[in-house]
Amino acid sequence: MFIVMIRTSILYTIVVISMRLMGKRQIGELEPFELVIAIMISDLASLPMQNLSTPLIYGIISIFTLLAFQTFITIFELKSITFRKIISGTPNILIQNGKIDIKELRNQRLTFNDLMEELRIKGFYNISDIAYAVLETNGELSIMPKSEMNSVTKKDLNIQTQNEKLPxxxxxxxxxxxxxxxxxxxxxxxxxxxxxxxxxxxxxxxxxxxxxxxxxxxxxxxx
Missing domain, CATH: 3.30.240.20 (bsu07140 like domains)
Structure with missing residues (x-):
């Protein structure tokens, strides 16, 4: 039992160090290749913990190999736009000037309900209020409201209004x-x-x- 505790502690420390070396951005939103590496690291770390017959060094070497692989990919992405497009893809415009790009929505395998859910999370309830909605390469939806929506609010003018309803x-x-x-x-x-x-x-x-x-x-x- 004591050996299992030691092996688990070592592997946990190595995984935490690996994730920190991958950068703070990994903690929030992962690019596709980063997600794959994170999943593989967790699997490689679990094998030596579950099977005591597996040498601990095998798991450590595999984890640091993936870490090095991720570092090289990141460097290549910084140096090559084409390589970055292949690995991480490109942002996609889903809404432009208050109009949904239906073709792009289907290409990204998103339903209208998925899109509306993301808009509500961002605090937008009306499609007509949005100038651009861009699906980033990490899956995050970036929204730029129309310019008139950034004007002085009714609250600033002390105008009484009724609460809006859900679309x-x-x-x-x-x-x-x-x-x-x-x-x-x-x-x-x-x-x-x-x-x-x-x-x-x-x-x-x-x-x-x-x-x-x-x-x-x-x-x-x-x-």
């Missing part, structure tokens, strides 16, 4: 969400009238239709 999707990829219609006490006829008012006569042509946080009707057609 509700009514049509997603041509399919009507009847449950959400019931939540807002509306029916399909009301929805069809809203669409007709915008010269839309076929729900199959609609990518997304929703009531935003200010109870305004927002829609975007399929490309």
């Amino acid at each position: 509700i999707a009514l049509i997603l990829d041509g399919k009507i969400n009847h449950d959400n219609l019931q939540i807002i006490n509306k029916n399909v006829n009301w929805l069809n009238n809203k669409l007709k008012a915008n010269n839309i006569y076929d729900t199959n042509t609609v990518f997304i239709a929703m009531l935003d946080s200010q109870n305004k009707f927002f829609f975007q057609l399929k490309e």
Whole structure:
């Protein structure tokens, strides 16, 4: 038992040192190749702890080999833009000037609900308020609001306002969400009238239709 404790302590110390040497950025968001290395390091460290017949030095050498590999990749990324694109990819614009890039959304294997969840986490509830939403190479979503959204707030002017509501999707990829219609006490006829008012006569042509946080009707057609 005492030997297991010693081996575990040594491996734990080495793994912590390895992660620190990889840089502080690894603690937050990992690039794909960094995530692979982190997973492999954890697996290599667990093998000598579980199997006492495995020499401890094998695990240590493997861990530092991966650490060296990660260091070389990082250096090559700094020196070569092409290599960086191959390993880490490039950022992708998902929203531009308040309009969703449907093709790019599908290429990144993201659903509309995934996108809206990320926007809400960032404090944005209306797609029309966003100038650009960029999916970074580490999976983080960066958002730049439209310039008018950075102006003086109503609170600064002491203007009384009502609390905004959560946006509700009514049509997603041509399919009507009847449950959400019931939540807002509306029916399909009301929805069809809203669409007709915008010269839309076929729900199959609609990518997304929703009531935003200010109870305004927002829609975007399929490309």
